[in-house]
Amino acid sequence: MPTGVHLRDARQQLFDAAERILLRDGPNGLTSRAVTDEAACAKGVLHRHFADFDAFLTELVIDRAAQLEAHARALRDSVGTGTVADNLTTALTSLFGPVPVAIIPLITFRDELRARLRQAMPGGGIAILSQVAAAVSAYLTEERAAGRIAADADIDSLTLSLVGGGHLLFADRDPGPPTTETVHQLVTTALADVLHRRPR
Incomplete structure (x- = not known):
């Protein structure tokens, strides 16, 4: 993933990747490494936009709950x-x-x-x-x-x-x-x- 990708796009790609992992592998399969691998981006992308993995998961749940x-x-x-x-x-x-x-x-x-x-x-x-x-x-x-x-x-x-x-x-x-x-x-x-x- 290019480092200059827009924040909103990066967040959405990471959320979508996490959703695919949840549906395929369940909660146990959801790790920060799995998310970045699924999103085909560098490991640092997730931590560039979120303080830690629980912060990422919190935003994921809020985003999906809003739907x-x-x-x-x-x-x-x-x-x-x-x-x-x-x-x-x-x-x-x-x-x-x-x-x-x-x-x-x-x-x-x-x-x-x-x-x-x-x-x-x-x-x-x-x-x-x-x-x-x-x-x-x-x-x-x-x-x-x-x-x-x-x-x-x-x-x-x-x-x-x-x-x-x-x-x-x-x-x-x-x-x-x-x-x-x-x-x-x-x-x-x-x-x-x-x-x-x-x-x-």
Whole structure:
């Protein structure tokens, strides 16, 4: 990589390289040497732009977490349309895509990364999961206000059930992610009571 490459380009190339390693080799394969090798750049490039490897990982997580906002926005925009179960099935499948699911164990197993994320963003210690939970909670709250789920629905408990269950479904991708039908079954089971009691 030329030494004069623009900072933003270098950062993005390093982030993309780290993402490929995460998806291919998992968190254990993610080292500074692996990232620079994958990005086909000199080892010093990463340390030129980041104080240390945990600083790099913190920025990586923040960058990838920001990309979830488009999926959260799509979920908010679906309020009052389609069915609540279908909307949440689509949202969980998007929010728990391959990259977010690969990042979650990275955060779990690196204490210093969690500490830095807590300082850098709200809910950063469990980044990705906290954002998925915020998106689902906001959606359920709006659907409750719209009368599509029961007025006394416990949004916090529903959110925990959907996000926790969704994470468990998507965490093991061998031989592959869960089917749409499996995710839909989780959602309909979690929502059965509040949808059944919804005023008609």
